Amino acid sequence: MALTENILAQIAQLEAKTGIKRTLFAACPNSLTAIRAAFRAAKRNNAPIKFAATLNQIDGDGGYTGLTQQEFIRLLKIEAATLNYTGPYIAAIDHGGPWLKDIQTKD
Secondary structure (H helix, E strand, O other): OOHHHHHHHHHHHHHHHHOOOOOOEEEOOOOHHHHHHHHHHHHHOOOOEEEEEEOOOEOOOOOOOOEOHHHHHHHHHHHHHHOOOOOOEEEEEEOOOOOOOHHHHHO
């Protein structure tokens, strides 16, 4: 089972068991500080985390964060290890699709 489906299944099982609704925390990785804070919060709450990057933040040209997709994944691994976060995390795209980058709409 893929990581995302596994996390969602665990959330559904917890809700069925406790009656308490839960959600998957999604963080906007627009800076190193935001990434570190998200990992700290997830670790403190023993929770999974999803990093939802936009096309303008992280892309093949570095986006406004200066990170390519490969650098972003490497950074997540480094920060998780540095903060001793051992839970699951997901790197995802938010608002993906064609013609959604700022430069594409201007052209």
